[in-house]
Amino acid sequence: MAKVYKDLREFLTTLEEQGQLVRIKDEVNPEPDIGAAGRAASSMPNGPAVLFENIKGYKGSVVTNVHGSWQNHALMMGMDKDTPTKEQFEELNARWDKYPVPPNVVSREEAPCKENVITEDINLFEVLPLYRINEQDGGFFISKASVISGDPEALDDFGRQNVGTYRIQVKDKDRIGIQALPMHDIAVQLAKAERKNEPLPVAIALGNSPLVTFMASTPVGYSQNEYEFVGALQDGVATDIVPADTAPHLLVPAGAEVVLEGYIIPRVRVCEGPFGEFPGSYSGSRLQCEIQITRITHRTDPIFENLYLGMPWTEIDYLMALNTSVPLYKQLKEGFPEVKAVNAMYTHGIGTIVSIKPRYGGHAKGAAMRLLSTPHGMPYAKIVIMVDDFVDPFNLEQVMWALTTRVLPHKDVTMIENAAGMPLDPSSYPAGMTTKLIIDATTPVAPEPNPRPVELLKDPVGTAKYTEIIKGLIQAAEEE
Amino acid sequence: MKCPRCDSEQTRTMVKSPVGDVWEVYVCEVCWYSWRSTETPVVLEKFKLTPEKITELGVIPPIPPLD
Numbered sequence: 360m361a362k363v364y365k366d367l368r369e370f371l372t373t374l375e376e377q378g379q380l381v382r383i384k385d386e387v388n389p390e391p392d393i394g395a396a397g398r399a400a401s402s403m404p405n406g407p408a409v410l411f412e413n414i415k416g417y418k419g420s421v422v423t424n425v426h427g428s429w430q431n432h433a434l435m436m437g438m439d440k441d442t443p444t445k446e447q448f449e450e451l452n453a454r455w456d457k458y459p460v461p462p463n464v465v466s467r468e469e470a471p472c473k474e475n476v477i478t479e480d481i482n483l484f485e486v487l488p489l490y491r492i493n494e495q496d497g498g499f500f501i502s503k504a505s506v507i508s509g510d511p512e513a514l515d516d517f518g519r520q521n522v523g524t525y526r527i528q529v530k531d532k533d534r535i536g537i538q539a540l541p542m543h544d545i546a547v548q549l550a551k552a553e554r555k556n557e558p559l560p561v562a563i564a565l566g567n568s569p570l571v572t573f574m575a576s577t578p579v580g581y582s583q584n585e586y587e588f589v590g591a592l593q594d595g596v597a598t599d600i601v602p603a604d605t606a607p608h609l610l611v612p613a614g615a616e617v618v619l620e621g622y623i624i625p626r627v628r629v630c631e632g633p634f635g636e637f638p639g640s641y642s643g644s645r646l647q648c649e650i651q652i653t654r655i656t657h658r659t660d661p662i663f664e665n666l667y668l669g670m671p672w673t674e675i676d677y678l679m680a681l682n683t684s685v686p687l688y689k690q691l692k693e694g695f696p697e698v699k700a701v702n703a704m705y706t707h708g709i710g711t712i713v714s715i716k717p718r719y720g721g722h723a724k725g726a727a728m729r730l731l732s733t734p735h736g737m738p739y740a741k742i743v744i745m746v747d748d749f750v751d752p753f754n755l756e757q758v759m760w761a762l763t764t765r766v767l768p769h770k771d772v773t774m775i776e777n778a779a780g781m782p783l784d785p786s787s788y789p790a791g792m793t794t795k796l797i798i799d800a801t802t803p804v805a806p807e808p809n810p811r812p813v814e815l816l817k818d819p820v821g822t823a824k825y826t827e828i829i830k831g832l833i834q835a836a837e838e839e
Numbered sequence: 840m841k842c843p844r845c846d847s848e849q850t851r852t853m854v855k856s857p858v859g860d861v862w863e864v865y866v867c868e869v870c871w872y873s874w875r876s877t878e879t880p881v882v883l884e885k886f887k888l889t890p891e892k893i894t895e896l897g898v899i900p901p902i903p904p905l906d
């Protein structure tokens with residue numbers, strides 16, 4: 360059984376034991392120090408989480424880059440920290456099939472997130488050491504929150520309850536802006552409430568166990584519940600949740616550091632942004648929704664967990680890497696069992712590489728077109744590279760080999776114009792419209808002609824043995 | 840006090856530092872830009888706003904018709 364963390368604190372303890380968390384005890388300024396440390400840590404190989412214990416003018420602590428390296432990602436899964444990316448992908452795939460694992464609803468008394476309650480003179484700055492992440496951001500952003508909302512037409516339908524990550528700008532002591540893009544689940548729920556001019560209750564959980572945060576940023580179907588996936592990814596161990604106080608139909612992670620409760624103000628849009636976004640550029644100001652906070656519950660001495668995002672790669676790229684790849688793989692696999700792996704790690708799947716063993720000419724291209732019409736692939740996937748089953752799509756040297764030796768551009772490159780795109784992709788024009796590109800880098804299969812078939816090189820017999828011999832010699836030399 | 844982004848004078852103190860009296864956060868009630876007294880905000884020309892520009896900004900998500 361893999362190691363499972365009940366809350367953020369347990370995970371931080373493990374990260375520290377494994378040398379994957381550092382503490383900064385000296386007093387720092389909120390700007391630019393916390394953002395800068397998040398940038399620095401996520402640029403490092405084996406980048407650690409960074410915990411700030413003393414922030415000028417604030418009570419609490421901030422932790423950043425918790426998910427920001429493959430080592431931290433592996434530890435989140437309860438695996439050895441040096442597990443290669445493809446093995447982590449395969450383990451996630453296997454655990455995904457345990458869905459659904461119903462969560463465990465605990466009583467209010469058992470839920471650490473209810474230790475303290477604030478209902479009057481709400482001031483977010485008293486609870487959270489808020490800071491500007493990037494210089495041109497229009498304010499202080501909460502970049503790693505799990506937002507819980509329900510379907511106003513089916514409040515008791517647990518499956519249609521949504522847990523998602525949306526960018527949040529602090530607008531006032533007790534009011535925040537939220538970005539609900541039309542393609543996001545919360546926008547569907549909001550539209551139903553706004554048609555009736557009713558507020559949409561929401562709960563915002565900050566500082567969660569690592570797989571809750573991971574699932575909140577995973578694209579799953581509208582009627583699939585994220586908590587049931589958390590249990591699956593925790594290798595079958597149910598996650599603990601508890602009803603929100605102001606909207607008991609909303610269930611929040613019991614171990615959250617902080618829970619903000621409130622509602623989206625109906626039919627109001629207010630200036631929000633700019634915000635440095637995951638494609639590595641700022642997205643400008645827009646008129647967006649606002650949430651009135653009416654209640655805060657929090658653990659004693661809460662830790663504010665937030666992430667840095669900027670020029671890729673940063674923490675958000677690690678957080679959205681395999682949880683974008685696995686659902687796309689599952690959706691593709693249903694119609695194309697020949698698919699071996701999906702790497703959708705580039706800018707949230709805007710660039711995606713698929714390995715497949717094509718059965719007939721045009722088969723790989725057909726699978727690419729399926730990818731482009733999956734719920735996530737439709738807006739996000741723009742550049743799709745299809746490679747043979749023996750190519751590891753997580754190994755970019757191998758992918759480049761396939762591109763350079765398997766692609767005859769006039770027949771293997773296809774463009775589909777006037778297609779759905781991701782508005783935050785600055786090349787989409789108008790925002791949200793794009794051209795899709797499919798590159799079929801698989802070896803031709805009949806009836807497609809393959810006029811120059813080749814014999815692939817194989818590793819000489821004894822390669823594995825010599826790998827061990829050479830490793831041993833290096834180790835011996837180091838020990839001398 | 841002028842907003843560094845839209846030059847409006849409709850600004851106020853949003854909050855004072857919870858510990859000590861070491862900073863304040865200000866907010867503009869026209870464009871909702873906010874900044875800390877310890878910062879020296881330089882808003883790039885492309886991100887500057889005016890009341891006219893604000894009314895022309897994209898609406899996300901669109902507001903649906905009432906039932």
Ligand SMILES: [Zn+2]
Pocket residue numbers: 842843844845846847867868869870871872
């Ligand atoms: Zn302003």
